[in-house]
Amino acid sequence: MANLFVSYGLGILIAFVTTGIIIAILGRNPMVAYAFLFEESVASVNGFGESLVKATPLLLCALGLAIAYKAKWWNIGSEGQLHMGAMASTWVGLNLATLLPPYVFFPFVILAGFVGGAAWSGLAGLMKVKLNANEIITTLLMNFVGVFIVNYATRIPWRDPTAQENWTRTLLESAWLPRIWPGTRLHAGFVLAVLMVPLLYVLMSKTVLGYRVRAVGSNLASARYGGINVSRTILITTAISGGLAGLAGMAEIFGVQYRLLGGFTLNFGTAYTAIIVAWLGKNNPVGVFLAAIFIGVIITGGEAMQRGAGVPLAVSSYFTGSILVLVLLSEALLPRVGKFWQRSLPTSS
Amino acid sequence: MAEIITDIFVITLFAAGIRLATPVLLTALGELLAERSGVLNLSLEGIMTAGTFAGFVAALYAGHSAGIAVGMLSGLLFGVLMAYMSVTLRADQVVTGMGLWLLGLGLIGFLFRSTLGVQIVPVTLTELQPVKIPFLGDIPILGPILFRQNMVVYFAILLVPVIGIFLFKTADGLKVTAVGENPLAADSLGVNVFRIRYACVIVGGALAGLGGAFLSLEAGVFREYMVAGRGWIAIAVVIFGNWNPYRALLGALLFGITEALQLRLQVILGYGFPVEFFYMLPYVVTIGILVLISRRAGPPAALMVPYKRGE
Numbered sequence: 205m206a207n208l209f210v211s212y213g214l215g216i217l218i219a220f221v222t223t224g225i226i227i228a229i230l231g232r233n234p235m236v237a238y239a240f241l242f243e244e245s246v247a248s249v250n251g252f253g254e255s256l257v258k259a260t261p262l263l264l265c266a267l268g269l270a271i272a273y274k275a276k277w278w279n280i281g282s283e284g285q286l287h288m289g290a291m292a293s294t295w296v297g298l299n300l301a302t303l304l305p306p307y308v309f310f311p312f313v314i315l316a317g318f319v320g321g322a323a324w325s326g327l328a329g330l331m332k333v334k335l336n337a338n339e340i341i342t343t344l345l346m347n348f349v350g351v352f353i354v355n356y357a358t359r360i361p362w363r364d365p366t367a368q369e370n371w372t373r374t375l376l377e378s379a380w381l382p383r384i385w386p387g388t389r390l391h392a393g394f395v396l397a398v399l400m401v402p403l404l405y406v407l408m409s410k411t412v413l414g415y416r417v418r419a420v421g422s423n424l425a426s427a428r429y430g431g432i433n434v435s436r437t438i439l440i441t442t443a444i445s446g447g448l449a450g451l452a453g454m455a456e457i458f459g460v461q462y463r464l465l466g467g468f469t470l471n472f473g474t475a476y477t478a479i480i481v482a483w484l485g486k487n488n489p490v491g492v493f494l495a496a497i498f499i500g501v502i503i504t505g506g507e508a509m510q511r512g513a514g515v516p517l518a519v520s521s522y523f524t525g526s527i528l529v530l531v532l533l534s535e536a537l538l539p540r541v542g543k544f545w546q547r548s549l550p551t552s553s
Numbered sequence: 554m555a556e557i558i559t560d561i562f563v564i565t566l567f568a569a570g571i572r573l574a575t576p577v578l579l580t581a582l583g584e585l586l587a588e589r590s591g592v593l594n595l596s597l598e599g600i601m602t603a604g605t606f607a608g609f610v611a612a613l614y615a616g617h618s619a620g621i622a623v624g625m626l627s628g629l630l631f632g633v634l635m636a637y638m639s640v641t642l643r644a645d646q647v648v649t650g651m652g653l654w655l656l657g658l659g660l661i662g663f664l665f666r667s668t669l670g671v672q673i674v675p676v677t678l679t680e681l682q683p684v685k686i687p688f689l690g691d692i693p694i695l696g697p698i699l700f701r702q703n704m705v706v707y708f709a710i711l712l713v714p715v716i717g718i719f720l721f722k723t724a725d726g727l728k729v730t731a732v733g734e735n736p737l738a739a740d741s742l743g744v745n746v747f748r749i750r751y752a753c754v755i756v757g758g759a760l761a762g763l764g765g766a767f768l769s770l771e772a773g774v775f776r777e778y779m780v781a782g783r784g785w786i787a788i789a790v791v792i793f794g795n796w797n798p799y800r801a802l803l804g805a806l807l808f809g810i811t812e813a814l815q816l817r818l819q820v821i822l823g824y825g826f827p828v829e830f831f832y833m834l835p836y837v838v839t840i841g842i843l844v845l846i847s848r849r850a851g852p853p854a855a856l857m858v859p860y861k862r863g864e
Contacts, residue, residue: 230667278647336847337840340595340647341789345836348782356829476655483648516666522659528652536642 211538212484215531222530223523232513240512241505251504253388257460259500261286261452263397265478266496267404268321268448270487274408275421275441281328281343282449282475284350285321289450290457291354292320294464297375297457298362306378313379313454314396321450322443324350329442333435339442347475355466362464371465381459393455398493400448405489417441449475473521477503480528499524560694566813567698572771574809575709576601576764580787581794581801582709582716583760589720589796590753591733591855592639595650596631598784599657600758601765603627606661608766609775610668612678620770621705621763628762629755631657636754640747643859654784665777680773681705705767712760716798729753733853736860746860761787786839793846796853807842811835 224234244251265282272279296316301309328346331337358370381391408414416437419427428434452474457464481499485492506520580597587594604624612620631653638649669676683701690700720726729749731739736746761784768783769775786808794801815834818826 226663280651331840331844335844337844338789338792338847341785341792341843342840344785345782345789345840348836349833349840352829352833356827359829360827476658479651480655483652516663518659518662518666520659522656522663525652525656525659529649529656532638532644532649532652533642536638536644540642 207538211534212531214538215534216527218530218534219523219527222526223519226522227509227513227515227519230515232515237509237513237515240508241502244508244512245501245504249385249387251508252501253385253390254507255497255500255504256385256394257389257391257500258503259496260391260394260397260459261456261474262478262481262499263493263496264400264452264455265449265475266481266485266492267397267400267489268445268452269478269482270485270489270492271404271408271417271448272441272445273421273482273487275417275438276424277329277332277421277438277441277445278340279325279328279343279442279445280340280476280479281325281346281350281446282452282478284343284347284475285324285446285449286453286456286475287350287354288324288453289317289319289321289447290453290464291357292450293317293454294362294372294375294457297379298373301376301379309379313458314451317450317454318447319450321453322447325442325446325449326439329439332442333438354464358464358466364463369465372463374463375458379458380462381455389460391455391459393459396451396455397496400451401489401493408489413437413440449478452478477521477524480524483528484531502527562817564694564697566817567810568701569813569816570806570810571698571710572702572706572809573812574805575703575706575771576768577783577787577790577808578709578802578805579705579712579764579767580761580784581790581805582712582798583757583764584787585757585791585794585796585798585801586716586720586729586753587750587757588791588856589733589853590729590750591736591853591858591860592636592750592754593646593650593857594632594635594639594754594757595647595788596635596653596657596784597650597761597787598780598782599654599661600628600631600761601768601780601784601787602661603631603657604762604765605769605780606665606765606775608762609678609769612766612770613676617681617770621766624762624766624770625759626762628765629759631762632755632758633751635758636751639859640750640754643861646857646859662777665775669775677774678770681767681770703767703771705763705771710802713798713802720798730853733855736855736858740860740862750860782836786835789839789843792852793843795846795851804842808835808839811838 220238224238227234227237245255246252265286269279269282293313293316296313300312304312324346325343328339328342331342332339355370358372362372364371364373381393383389383391384395408417416427416432419430419432420434420437424434477499481495482492484495502523503520506517506523509515509519510517580601584594584597604627607627608620608624611623635649635653638644639646681703683703686700690696692700720729728739728744731744732746732749740746765780768779772779790801790804790808794804812835815831819828819831
């Protein structure tokens with residue numbers, strides 16, 4: 205456990221340093237920039253709230269990825285699944301808001317979001333299970349298709365005729381996810397995401413399904429030999445994984461944007477970052493929770509650095525990418541350094 | 554409709570298809586080498602992005618040749634890092650690849666916005682020009698398609714049989730396959746597993762960097778996300794080429810021609826169909842072919858398995 209802290213700490217520290225160096229090369233003062241980062245993403249109510257807003261879709265997607273990766277289902281299609289969930293839930297939001305009583309409406313919205321993402325992911329799952337199609341490629345390419353579908357929907361059939369941009373009508377205020385922290389944009393979607401953490405923890409470690417998922421992930425042949433229906437387990441895994449990403453899409457629409465827009469996750473930001481979050485959290489729900497908040501802070505901090513110190517916004521995506529690689533490196537190198545250290549110590553005579 | 558399918562249409566379609574296939578082909582050939590030696594390099598998308606950007610910037614300052622060289626170099630550097638982490642450190646190849654991909658994406662996004670920046674009128678440079686081969690370029694039909702292409706395109710096409718002969722007819726090539734199928738056996742016969750894997754991954758990285766550089770140099774402009782999934786498509790191409798360079802060429806061509814077709818269909822069918830469905834076409838076709846081919850896929854047995862001496 206101590207090793208974990210050391211390698212993570214080292215990796216993150218070096219990431220801070222290298223990013224700082226790059227910031228300096230670009231002519232800005234890294235210390236000033238980092239001051240802005242901390243001040244406006246952690247040290248203020250508004251800032252930390254914003255960090256949590258950013259963390260919400262990351263947390264949901266990453267929880268989905270954590271399950272998938274436990275089964276060695278390399279889902280990189282969160283982006284497309286998120287978009288499909290957003291689309292499905294928006295449809296419900298726009299068309300059924302007035303037709304259903306609130307206590308039916310909201311569960312429907314959540315269900316739609318989940319189903320949208322689950323179906324998209326399940327499609328890739330079917331392709332893998334029935335046709336042996338590599339899920340890395342299928343889920344990735346389906347991202348593009350999913351995003352194009354949403355772009356089309358917001359540009360033509362669902363477009364708000366009065367709007368200047370490609371987006372749908374705004375959802376009725378009664379349909380919006382309520383804000384839960386005054387002074388911030390933090391919405392109930394965060395609560396949903398947090399609730400998923402213990403839920404998934406129980407699912408993965410206490411239920412039969414969780415056992416099956418882990419078995420399939422650790423040794424496919426043994427799992428099969430032990431009588432587990434691997435195909436079914438994989439399909440269920442893909443559905444849950446995609447469903448959570450779909451919920452993330454729903455949360456973004458109903459809690460932040462209040463309408464579906466083309467290109468709303470800013471060019472593949474969220475879902476790919478979620479991969480990093482899942483990995484940093486070691487595919488464990490609690491770890492993912494912590495990692496999501498951490499990365500949410502980094503992203504918000506990146507925005508702060510841009511506003512305050514003129515550092516380009518893209519710094520946070522470099523930052524998170526380098527954190528992943530550096531932590532990976534630290535984890536791989538530390539045992540070797542340890543051995544080297546031991547060997548070079550004088551032996552007792 | 555029939556009046557559109559003229560000679561000129563078909564000729565320019567195929568010529569464009571070859572040109573558009575080249576980035577994917579180069580990257581796929583490189584990845585084919587790496588995977589044959591047992592290493593799955595998922596950072597290709599990041600490497601291509603790096604090559605696209607680095608090559609473009611270098612070309613802005615020092616011309617096309619510099620762009621190509623720098624593109625390859627940036628890919629090579631990524632390849633070294635990937636090789637180090639997966640072969641020496643034996644880190645999980647999937648996570649490492651994805652990590653390097655995201656790192657590359659972030660790094661280039663960061664560098665791009667800090668240097669060239671997103672402007673109303675993007676910075677451009679003169680595109681790579683086609684080079685017509687003297688006699689062959691005048692053959693009807695085949696001439697314009699095959700022999701009036703870019704230098705990089707010629708290189709890519711020639712690389713296919715070169716890699717084919719290397720892999721299947723030379724001792725070193727057979728060693729590569731051996732290392733990918735059964736590194737323990739290869740090692741016991743004196744083959745340096747680590748050196749071969751390093752070499753293949755590094756060459757793979759350099760080729761991907763070249764593929765990326767070609768993308769921006771040929772277009773004359775750099776746009777963020779212009780790689781648009783080609784790195785992943787290259788991996789798909791390796792799979793449905795069944796790890797064979799000649800089949801990979803077919804796969805890359807399929808992608809390139811679909812891309813060329815999609816562009817032309819937009820113009821022809823334009824007002825009838827939403828443009829997004831045309832954009833989707835290459836991706837859907839790639840998924841479709843992948844799905845059809847994957848049933849009898851035959852990856853190298855030791856793919857993704859790090860090799861440790863003494864196990």
